[in-house]
Amino acid sequence: MWFLCVFYHRLLDFRKPEVEALAELFGEEIADNESLQWRLPEHHHNDTPFHFVQLSSEEIAQNIAKRSILVKGMYELWGEGTCYEELKDSIQSYPDSRKLPFLSSGSTFRISVETFGKALTFDEQKDRINSLTYIPFEGRVNLKNPDHNFFLMEMDESEENNGLPPIVQRRIFFGREVGFADRKLLPTFQLKSRTYLGPTAMDAEMAFLMANQAKATSGKLVYDPFVGTGSILVSAARFGAMTMGADIDIRVVRDGRGPDCNVWSNFKQYGLPMPVALLRMDNNLPPWRSGLKEIFDAIICDPPYGVRAGGRKSGGRKILRGTVDPYTVPDDKRTDHIPSTGAYSLVECVHDLLHLAARMLVMKGRLVFFFPVLRDENGSEVKFPEHPCFRLVAVSEQILSSRYSRVLLTMVKVEPYSEEVEEAARLMHLEFRENHLKWLEDGNIHSSVFKPSDSSQIHADSKTFKDPKPKYRGKYV
Amino acid sequence: MRLIVHNMMSCNIKGVVNNFPLRIEAEKVIEKEVDFNPDFLRHMFAKIEWKALVDGARSLGYTELPDHAPDTAALESDESFLRQFHHALLELHLEEGSLVCPETGRKFSVNKGIPNMLLHEDEV
Numbered sequence: 001m002w003f004l005c006v007f008y009h010r011l012l013d014f015r016k017p018e019v020e021a022l023a024e025l026f027g028e029e030i031a032d033n034e035s036l037q038w039r040l041p042e043h044h045h046n047d048t049p050f051h052f053v054q055l056s057s058e059e060i061a062q063n064i065a066k067r068s069i070l071v072k073g074m075y076e077l078w079g080e081g082t083c084y085e086e087l088k089d090s091i092q093s094y095p096d097s098r099k100l101p102f103l104s105s106g107s108t109f110r111i112s113v114e115t116f117g118k119a120l121t122f123d124e125q126k127d128r129i130n131s132l133t134y135i136p137f138e139g140r141v142n143l144k145n146p147d148h149n150f151f152l153m154e155m156d157e158s159e160e161n162n163g164l165p166p167i168v169q170r171r172i173f174f175g176r177e178v179g180f181a182d183r184k185l186l187p188t189f190q191l192k193s194r195t196y197l198g199p200t201a202m203d204a205e206m207a208f209l210m211a212n213q214a215k216a217t218s219g220k221l222v223y224d225p226f227v228g229t230g231s232i233l234v235s236a237a238r239f240g241a242m243t244m245g246a247d248i249d250i251r252v253v254r255d256g257r258g259p260d261c262n263v264w265s266n267f268k269q270y271g272l273p274m275p276v277a278l279l280r281m282d283n284n285l286p287p288w289r290s291g292l293k294e295i296f297d298a299i300i301c302d303p304p305y306g307v308r309a310g311g312r313k314s315g316g317r318k319i320l321r322g323t324v325d326p327y328t329v330p331d332d333k334r335t336d337h338i339p340s341t342g343a344y345s346l347v348e349c350v351h352d353l354l355h356l357a358a359r360m361l362v363m364k365g366r367l368v369f370f371f372p373v374l375r376d377e378n379g380s381e382v383k384f385p386e387h388p389c390f391r392l393v394a395v396s397e398q399i400l401s402s403r404y405s406r407v408l409l410t411m412v413k414v415e416p417y418s419e420e421v422e423e424a425a426r427l428m429h430l431e432f433r434e435n436h437l438k439w440l441e442d443g444n445i446h447s448s449v450f451k452p453s454d455s456s457q458i459h460a461d462s463k464t465f466k467d468p469k470p471k472y473r474g475k476y477v
Numbered sequence: 478m479r480l481i482v483h484n485m486m487s488c489n490i491k492g493v494v495n496n497f498p499l500r501i502e503a504e505k506v507i508e509k510e511v512d513f514n515p516d517f518l519r520h521m522f523a524k525i526e527w528k529a530l531v532d533g534a535r536s537l538g539y540t541e542l543p544d545h546a547p548d549t550a551a552l553e554s555d556e557s558f559l560r561q562f563h564h565a566l567l568e569l570h571l572e573e574g575s576l577v578c579p580e581t582g583r584k585f586s587v588n589k590g591i592p593n594m595l596l597h598e599d600e601v
């Protein structure tokens with residue numbers, strides 16, 4: 001069945017991947033290497049709020065919409081057209097067998113008018129509703145809590161479309177609502193009201209999108225190796241998953257700002273189950289016992305790339321300088337010793353993350369993480385990290401400034417981890433590193449993305465940077 | 478720290494071979510009720526090193542677990558076993574104490590429930 005899927009005009013690149021991940025979660029059969037089938041309404045640009053998507057049942061469509069963050073509504077389309085006459089023909093030719101069950105005398109209904117890019121007066125709305133008298137509504141109107149919700153949606157061809165991409169011709173849709181997103185989650189979980197916050201806490205909307213990409217749900221175990229204040233795990237726990245997190249920074253993961261202001265309290269605040277574990281460790285040198293594998297259903301994280309919080313790893317080199325012998329921590333200082341750490345490069349960090357995921361994810365488990373990229377005026381392709389155990393299923397860019405973006409990558413484990421795979425992975429990694437280094441050498445200021453100290457340079461540069469911002473609100477939203 | 482985590486961790490000091498399971502030295506143990514989720518338990522059961530779990534539970538004062546892991550059929554039929562497994566795996570917490578490497582005696586402290594598994598720079 002085709003459904004009309006109307007999106008919020010936000011985070012455009014994240015919208016279809018969210019629906020696809022949720023479709024799988026709710027049991028839509030999607031063959032390997034395939035994704036859902038999508039179709040655009042006539043004359044619509046890819047960034048339009050209106051899309052058609054094929055799903056095998058209304059139940060799945062409803063579940064997707066309810067759980068999603070970016071779906072404004074899923075509808076069974078009864079008709080569409082460029083004008084009200086065309087709409088009428090279209091609705092009238094839609095089979096009665098599909099319509100009549102929702103028009104019966106015992107039921108209640110409501111019709112809402114929604115316009116995209118312009119506002120209608122109350123009278124204009126009423127006129128439009130009254131023009132639908134050819135639909136044999138037998139039920140009673142109930143504005144508060146109707147059995148069936150109908151929507152008349154109109155999008156004009158005007159240039160100034162309030163931030164939406166322009167279309168060539170007006171388009172009108174009429175449909176029955178099947179489900180819609182529960183955005184009430186967002187004010188409840190917004191960071192402003194979070195007790196324990198860090199400088200890199202993940203914004204609630206993004207954290208929910210990440211949890212959806214990871215298909216977090218009851219009975220699953222979700223791991224964040226760079227847990228920080230736990231904001232990503234909070235969203236996974238909200239969807240019922242068990243959670244576990246680690247961080248190298250003991251102050252963040254253990255102490256927080258006191259007994260009622262720490263990672264635990266962020267879960268308590270919302271009545272969510274506590275993480276199964278929080279621990280302090282270095283993802284570069286994790287203490288997993290040998291033989292442990294395929295234990296997590298998903299790994300979700302915002303790795304320490306240095307944009308805001310640079311990565312550290314065990315074994316600082318500073319202390320070694322000047323000494324010939326390996327550095328040894330004096331015995332009397334061991335208990336309270338704070339191990340020194342060295343810088344953790346992006347390439348290494350990504351390598352360790354893929355390795356962790358290859359070994360510790362169950363088959364079909366998902367790795368969802370952010371990766372920073374420089375926005376390239378020449379449009380040359382960005383190389384994303386690769387691993388033979390994984391297939392990349394979604395790439396969603398969020399533009400952060402005229403110079404750089406972060407991209408949310410969703411990978412699915414398609415091959416079990418083995419020694420041979422390890423070798424193939426090593427070669428892929430070397431190639432990635434090579435590419436990455438070349439990129440740095442090419443005079444590309446890619447590094448400025450990763451070094452906060454260079455932020456002044458980013459600023460100065462952006463003045464001369466010709467911004468190809470489209471007339472409508474694209475990925476900026 | 479719950480025993481599910483104890484079951485995953487080893488001492489990863491360079492060159493150490495006999496590094497699992499870490500012996501538990503308990504100073505403070507607490508119990509917290511956790512929602513019972515049979516699906517999750519069945520999935521975990523296959524991943525658990527049974528002896529490490531039994532010994533770990535004993536060092537936290539819980540002795541109900543059988544010495545030998547029952548076969549997987551028990552997970553379907555024997556709810557009382559599943560409850561014991563649930564309790565040992567998820568409801569016992571080591572709040573304060575240490576995890577001790579069987580080979581080197583290196584102690585990883587557990588403080589406010591958080592195991593500190595970070596190595597010193599001369600151990601990596």
Ligand SMILES: C[S@@+](CC[C@H](N)C(=O)[O-])C[C@H]1O[C@@H](n2cnc3c(N)ncnc32)[C@H](O)[C@@H]1O
Nearest residue numbers: 201202226228229231248249282283304311312
């Ligand atoms: C971008 S922040 C993630 C913030 C987190 N999403 C939150 O909600 O607060 C990256 C985190 O990685 C941690 N980190 C840096 N290097 C690490 C390493 N080698 N192993 C584990 N964690 C590390 C930092 O302490 C920091 O908390």
